[in-house]
Amino acid sequence: MNKADLAGPLSPRFCGRAAELAALNAAYDDAAGGDPRVVLLGAEAGGGKSRLVQEFVARIDDRALVLVGSSVELSEAALPYAPFTAALRDLVRVRSVDAVSELVDGATELAWLLPEFGTPPVSSAGPEMARARLFEVFLRLLEKLAGEQPVVLVVEDAHWADDSTRDLLSFLTGNLRHGALLMVVTFRFEELRRGHPLRPLLARMARSGGVISVTLPRLTRLEVADQLEGILGRPASAAVVESIYDRGDGVPLFTEAMTKADGTVRADLPSSLSDLLLEMVQGLPDESQQVLRAAAVGGRRVGHGLLAAVTRLDEASLTEALRPAAAANVVISDADGYAFRHSLIREAVSADLLAGERARWHRAFAEALEETQTLAGGVGSASRLAVHWQGAHDDERALRAAWTAAGESRRGLGYAEQLRMLEQVLRLWQSAPAAAADTGVDHVGALELAADAALWAGRPERGLTLVEIAIGELGGSGGERLAALLLRRAELRQERLQPGQLDDLRAALQLASHPGRIRAQALGQLARVLMRHDLREEALPLSVELSDLADAAGDDEIQAEALITRAHLGTREGEDTIGLLNRALELAGRSGSVRLELLAYVGLTHANESRGNHEAAIDAGRAGLLRTSQLGSARYVAELIAQNLAESLVSAGHWDEALETVQRALDLDPAPYGRVNLLLCRGRIAVARGETAVIDQTFQELAALSDPRAEAQQTLPRVQLELEQKSADGDLAGALTVAATVPDLGRGADPRYVWPLLAASARICAESGSTEELEAVAAATSTPWPVEKAHAQVFAAELTSAPDPSAWDTAAAAWGVLSRPYPQAYALMRSAIAAAALGDRPAAADSLRQAAALASGIGAHVLHQQVSRLAVRMKVDLVGSPGGTAVDEPFHLTERELEVLRLIATGRSNREIAGELFISPKTASVHVSNILAKLGVASRGAAAATAHRLRLFDLG
Template identity: 45%
Template sequence: MFVGRARELAALGDALATARSGASSTVLVGGEAGVGKTRLIKEFTGRSDDVLVLVGGCLELGTEGLPFAPFTAVLRGLVRELGRDGVAALVPGGTTRGLARLLPDFGEPDKDGAEARARLFEQVLGLLERLAEERPVLLVVEDAHWADRSTRDLLSFLVRYQRTAARLMIVVTYRTDELHRTHPLRPLLAELGRIEWVTRVELRRLTRREAVAQAAGILEREPSAATMDLIYARSEGNPLFVEALLSEPGGGDPLPESLRDLLLAGVERLPDETQELLRVASAGGQRMEHDLLSAVAGLDESALSRALRPAVAGNVLVVDGEGYSFRHALIREALHDDLLPGEHTRLHTRYAEALERDLSILPAPRGAIELAHHWHSAHNSTWALISAWRAAAAARKSTAYDEQLRMLSRVLELWDQVPGAAERIGCDRFEVFRQTATVAHLAGEFERSIALATAGLAELDHESDPLRAASLLRQRGLTRYDLGRPGHIDDLRRAAELTPADQPSKLRGQVLESLSRMLHGAEDWPEKLATARLAMEIGHEVGDATVEAHAMINLTWTRYRYSEIEAQLVAFAEARRLAAAGGAFNALMRCAISESDALEGAGRHEQAAQVARDGIEEAGQYGLARTSGTFLSINLAEPLVSLGRWDEALQVIEHALDLVPPPPYRSSLQGFAVDIALARGQLDRAEHLLASSRSILSRGTYRDQSVLPHLCREVRLLQARGQVQEAVELAARTLEERDLLNAPRYSWPVLVVFAQLVADSPGSLARLCASLVPRLRALGQSLDVEGDLQEAHRLTFSALIAALAGSEVSGKRPPALPADRLSSAALIEVDRLAAWDRAVAAWEGLREPYAEAWCLVRAAQAALAGGDRQAAGARLVRARELAGPLGATRLLEQLDVFGRRARIGGPEEPGDGHPQGLTARELEVLREVTDGRSNREIAGALFISVKTVSVHVSNILAKLAVATRGEAAATAHRLRLFD
């Protein structure tokens, strides 16, 4: 009888209802061993008739789990139900070579590489998405406390990205009493628990009333109160223990004194031959295949069935597909722990020998990994080393990098214990170090990878064996680069020195390509160019399409400037051709990323958006939508923002963020959302998003393309909040601490933002702002200009800096009034207007409406200052036409305020025409307040009494709808009342 658990069933039911409605959900079900997690899930799935239920369990093997065990079980079940072709038809992209890493039925896996695991994960999620199109899907992963690293990674991926798979529900069960402080599942559960669609359910023990109901169901009668008191006190409400205690024959027998005795009590009542078979089975793990158990037990089919039947009838074993599982893992643990040392060694040896005879009894890589486990448990060092080496190769084929790392580490541990170890595995110790360092990098164990590479290099004579030293130096250099550690360039340069220049090889091509990609400094540009060209030549000569394509991309970035975009596009097309011919998916994605980025940097926004959009579609076909695809979403959002298609950009950003990209990608995506929020006056939203990006960027060292746009946003937000002094101080620190000459594409916007900040700052900050102008002017004169986009920024900056300096802007002066009719001040304004008109024309040519509108406002101000009201009005009207559809509220506010003050370009202010209903005297007082003066200082400056100033200040606060003088000053800045 199923008792209690109403609350838990309701939680699962709510989650399933969410999935049925078209959303997705995950429930994490925890509880101690024996508390009834499996029974709860069985009861729940039995009530879900309209749902496709897929169940897979993590399998314990020694102290580790088998890689991808639950997902392999699910896939095998689908093949049994739908057939291989039926499953293949559901896999996105039409290829199942990724799934072949889990199940050999799908043939040979595709190429190894950094993207292989991403493709596998994408195909698993894609399969679930297709299944959920027909009916809701419930994926159950049991016993996650035994999950290996690979299983945890795939589980985390599915939970994080399940929002893209409508009608998918995931249930994960785990033992809470297994989760010691350092258990690897603990941080994953904590991380998943913070996701909004994840619910945690903790199974409690049964109450006494529920335990009585359970006992009555088992005994078919209600037990006596005395018996139940004893059983409940001993079991403490654990359902498994209640059941085991009730199964004790006779009321006079004493209760077992230990948990082991309690669990083994039911086993000991079985026939001797069944008990012996169960001891044999316990050495095979929680689940064992029928054929393997038969081979190890040494029984024919008749004898095996005769021994198994009582165990199944006694509910110790349950039939599980083509094999058997212990009803509860605690029973297997108790049996295995009860083995004598000699029995333990003998049984594991028998399992290992049976698998050596026929490894196909178990699916790959499970067979190879279990074989390594049994030889290791049998304490046979020689065969433990050999089988671990083979298991590492099998794990690599499944992209189970953590398991591969564990197997290779075992090889290194056993090396000195096995005479002639190198001959036995056909590989020397250095090669094992090299492979282990590489796999540690793939598994994300960067520190360990560096340590292994360093240890391997210490054992090698670089002069006598230069190629192998170069290989490991390259690996260490790549890992140091990913970890942000110094020395990566030195490692790669040394590796290049060790590879013979007169003997082109695949290794030399890889080393040179890696080196050229990582040379970023302006002083390294000649070396980067020469190295990329040489790597490309070698890649072509040795037939390595991946190296050739990547080197071509490096060469293109180095050879061409943004002003040479047509030549760049031809070169990127050639790189794409090379990558496609060689099936180099990673290089193909990098082509799309690089080409769209180059087009955006050149100001070709429409083309950039189209290339990025096509790349995102390709990423989905290659199974890389959530890796390369989310990076390309950055390259799509940027040109959409430039083009003023802000709502479309926000949709792209939202979709990409739903895929939970890596933190640096998330920061870049959120940055464009900040730009839109700032322009639309959504300051709280901008501040929230900036805080998230700030947290990400503070945890690592990032290049200018990430840091400089973030600094611009920080300054603009501070200015919008009225914290102008803080904004100016941040700008000053940036100019002192950062070299802005290395990255013109990202430095020009910084100069524009800083110059605008100085131009709009109040008089009270005049001294601080004045100190920035010479530095800004010097940077503007020294910074390169590459392409039309940077030229537009330069023109905008020049117009700003000329106004700050009060000097004329260089360039041809447009026709205007005769010079003898103009004052020197008016001449300056004519030059200012010409400068702003050039900037407007540049942004108009690039089809950037927001930047064009912003410059039009400045041009209108210059026109009005020069006395040309008609020109000012025309520019304000055009600016409003551009800003209105964008929803750029802050710019529209500035337009309205300026138009009202000047009585041009829009509806005039009623009454005396002053903004916000302020009188002329109140405006004078507000100007003094904005400059930070006290009432007494204002009274002295305006020759009025302090009491009169106080009255004016009260009126000002009321009309501006603010509570403090500081807020009034901030509002005045925001509305540009005193430009």
């Protein structure tokens, strides 16, 4: 692509963006060297994003393959993958379809983006798998191109991006690790109000390695003067500069709009930008204005042939009508169409249309699209028709187009787009008499499809509303149809922490009498929920029936459902269920059931963590999150995998990575059910690190999500967190009050959650002598896995009446075998206290040193401070070497900071550290600053010397 493809603003002079251009050039140099980079370029409307990209592209155009695509704003119907479709079209123009197809296996998957690649392959595995294949093929295509020459992929106007585009952006950012590729994503930051779906994506991307954020400020007074000189070809007078700067506030677009060709400021300046932009259009000939009014209804960009058909002008007349608009820089002409130079111009023109005029142009576009089939077969063609027919007030045609668009979106895995189109269908249903005949479903069927789309799109609150309406319309009848709706409502209620989930599941099971998939799903879903509510006796026969049904049916999906359910029950009883879950994962993938595939990942992370195999749990969690990224629409399961992964990272001592995992999941704005689990994990680390502000915020958020019917896996950890927080604050009375609730909560509950709570309560209650009820619960609670056995050993050690180092050494050894540094450090500290009480100072000193190293390595500041204070009282040198230098105050370096310090000691720069650890350069810089402050040194060299002298690397 060349410079002309990115047309610029009115001024030929590039002003005031030197630092930002340098950042883009630096990112390109890194990418060209084989380290992919992503630049997030934000500015306000009219702030000069496109001009900056144009100038950057002009500088590297002869050294790179540049592909550009923009997200499209078209009422409520965002076009799936619009910028990637445009970029691929750019590539095809340069290389041809055949040449592109030869670059990568499976190129027919690209037909989801461009019909020129043929018919999109249809697979029995379902649309979710098709989406994953498309993402992988697009990634391999970029990697192949980047192997030939540096590639710059520009995605403009991401604030209008649809869910599918955002998911592909997230996938590319997370999976581009090597190759000469730079991706530039532009967006308007003032569009990103609270709740805007791009906000969490940008937050996640900004924390990824190789991602750089660039924000364009407004121009200074001197830069506005420079811009004016470029526009006029001579310096503007001081009065003109002053007037335009004061009124335009340094926004480049405002400066252009207010400047007249004679160097004066436009008189009688309208109060609104809309009027100001309309003034630019109103000075054009009537023929030009008429065409622009039509084009404004069509969107920011309209193809030449389509616009000719809509306006009923021949090609020559259309070209002549638009020539003045192009000369005035209102529109930009490319190879086969026209775009408004700035979307604000199009918005102003569109808003100025009378209602009847707008409806007439919508009808003209709809008729032209149907007559010429300009967009036939392309992604988003039906959604365009739906918008235009609705704008033309032709409800029947708008409904048919919206229904077709919903199907397109489903096949393209764009669940949010599917939901929007189905909601348009529902809005038009009563005014379109042939709705049922046109869609092939009744109103309840349309509601059911919309509720399903809402769940997958991460909109459980909307899904609940839709499914409630559908259930109401069935009026208590419907058999398996009603059962399916009740199953969906149960899932949605769980996501929203609403009551009635078990009632729905039991009712669904009664209705689903036929031994097929609906009954299998009801059996599995009910059995798993019952187990989470500690109702094992009711769950067990359901699991047995489901296994028998699966054996008889021979259906992959039903078999996967049965295996996951058996594993859910078996893990709690101490059975080895990893084989069952791996088989379920295989069957779910083969059947195309994304729900079951991701539930299998949830089960694998849970089962491995239960067994104490944290590394296997971490591997499964990372693989599961990668799958959710590929299948982007499964957000309501992704948060469970993220929570399980974070829990295993905490167990293994990787606390910084656990926090990063939690924050990425919270950035998705999960439903309350998933949010509780994530907050509990964050809270545990905050209490152990003494982070008061985070603790307070976490408890406030948890209080807002309070649910008296919560499952044991949420209730018990919440109580444990409160107990540990009060204990850390020295509130013994408050801690005892919380501990008093534990016996009732723990009876019959899952041992995995009971034992850590019993151990924490024993620590408090032992001092008051009120341990009888706790001991009774402990005696009745099994220890199916080594983790529970280790907690039981801590529980027993807490209750010893006399100092007993051997009891604590046994517990510490159990945690050591499980590679869980935090509880091991705590047990070692208690062993040191007991040994010191018995006068065995060498043993106490050795235990303290081990405890200090473990606590320091994971950043457990509160525990490390306790160990340090004990060391001072016992006169123990925590460094531990003969004649070694004692550390007067602990440095509190976290595990991540030790990793960064190691890289500092090898002479790595911040950018190199960021690349090595897959974090952003900004995050690396923050870590370096924290390290220098904690070590009390002024330079990186001094930090490295101090680390070696004090053997700090031995603590990691």
